[in-house]
Amino acid sequence: MSNNFEQMQKDLYDGKFSEVEAATKTALDEGMGAQDILNNGLVAGMEIVGRDFKSGELFIPEVLMCARAMHAGLEVLRPLLAESGAASMGKIILGTVTGDLHDIGKNLVSMMLQGAGFDIVDLGTDVKPEQFVAAVRDEGADIIGMSAMLTTTMPSMKSTITALKEAGIRDKVKVIIGGAPVTSKFAEEIGADRYAPDAGAAVDTVRELLV
């Protein structure tokens, strides 16, 4: 069986989504468990992708193709995983903070996180602290991720954290922040949980926060 997983991982790496989808179905037909296929086929495949992305061998669009292949398999497994309650790896609310319209970086982070299997609720740009708070309440998310590209809008990240505290839900979510002028020092100052410098690092950081 490990042979099949090897092929599945290879197809996933090459972004062959119909092959991955077919292989997932075959594996199920052969009696393998959904969780087994997810962990040893798809997730293991994405780990190789992640490793090569980090070492600079793979480019973002290639990772996104791999992710698409992974999702083709995941869709097959989803109903079965849902039964056992293991369908989602985590839910993340993303938004560019109030006064800021830059969303290219945030969108990229969103794509990469979706690719890694997380559920994303994207609040768009110009998101006010109360909107983040409301979304955390309504969506029951694990993490909120805020993006700011202007030095003048960075303070609003702190306002969101204060608003979360005032709403009594700061301990319910982790907060990560990013954007060109943002630093890990700033994250520390405002009481965010983590900072990530780019979309790849954002995926790693989210993973670390959720274990």
Next chain:
Amino acid sequence: MKTLKPYLKYLSDAQIEEINEGSMSLLENTGIMVDHQEGLEFLEKHGAKVDYQTKRARIPRKLVTRALETVPDRFTLAARNPEKDCPLIPGGRPYSRNGGGADFTIDLETGEFRPLLHADVKEYYKLMDALEGISFIAPVFGQDMPVIGRDILMLREAFGNTDKPIHLRAFTGESLKLMFEMAAIVAGGKKELKERPIVSLLEAPISPLKFLDVTVDALWLCGEYGIPLDVCVMPIAGGTGPMTMAGNLQLLNTEFLAGVVISQLANPGAPLQYAARPMAMDMRTGFSMAGSVELGMMASAGAQMARFYNVPVSLHGPWSDSMSHDGQSILERTYMNTMAALSGANVLVGAGMMQQSLVISQEQLVIDDEINRIAFRAVEGFEINEEHLAAEVIDRVGPGGNFVADMHTYKFLRSERFETKLLYHNSRESWEEGGSTTLVDRAKEKALIIIKEHQPNPLPEDLGKELDEFVSKALKSLEK
């Protein structure tokens, strides 16, 4: 007679036509998104097909052609001191400005990376005022300045510390109008400002093909006040634009033409520049790159499109992703700037700037002053006539002689060469005697001297007072 303009050409005439055709049909069939009710109505009135639900305006070719007819082929970025005017003319000499909007710096004394502060802003203006290779000045911001009205305060500083043309950066439509009013005060009236616009503005649509309400308002306000506008088109290849260079250029050109339509149909003859600022996404991190040879290539082709439409063109010049004013910085900005200048750019943008346009440094400004002046020299070409060809002189000196003491050498000694004070061309012995300094050391020294000694031409006292009164009222009105 001078040599030819040594302009780079990537595109053939047929390729230029193809890109133009492509843009015309994209505007007609795909259209642009205009997040501005009045703007949509305006375009519809002029013959565009508008879908108000999706805010999409499809612009027929004849509208674009009509808009292009009224774009002026030249205009002047005027200065408070007319000697420092920058006339932008297709085929004319290039000018340059610093990169705008930075609010981090590398401390001149300690070399540490830190936020830029209000106290630094004055020094920056002083320095740029003194450097000849920086023809006009864009804002840098102090992080300790109040957020609301920071743009206005910066303009007040600029008027007080330089008499060169000033490039604006506005945070809101409201503050933009207030800044134009400030410029009118300094120019001596709204009419005088229109005749001699001492400020200019940059506005960028959001790639791909989207115009925000603030952008449309700014385009129109510029037209109303006669303020020169950079229609700054900056798709990021592989991100907000196609991965291919041709595709990114196709999109960039289409967005420029859309900007021309919005500007010219409202204010025919409003001065604008084709600010072709193609970017590229670093496919490993997603960052938007400043230094990459393909940027220079795309921008160069953009300059050809600008010449095709007969409008002045502004390109990224000294530009780099480097974290400090190191070797990478100087390498990237030198080729970017040289390519841009040799492509016929009227304005070379970027002096001083690094790290995703967040950081500016004084040493880098001094070095870029040099890089700019070298580029100016390179496009100037050289004189060719009987006297300059010097056959007679060669004959006079004859085989085996030398030219050092010839009258011809004496005559042209000072007019033929670019004079550098920053680049070292002397012996190792005297280099060691002078402290074995690097280029950056010498740039630092020069910056320190300028900041200490340079006295900018002050604003007349009554004007300064009038501005201050206006600014304090403006700030109050913004706070409401």
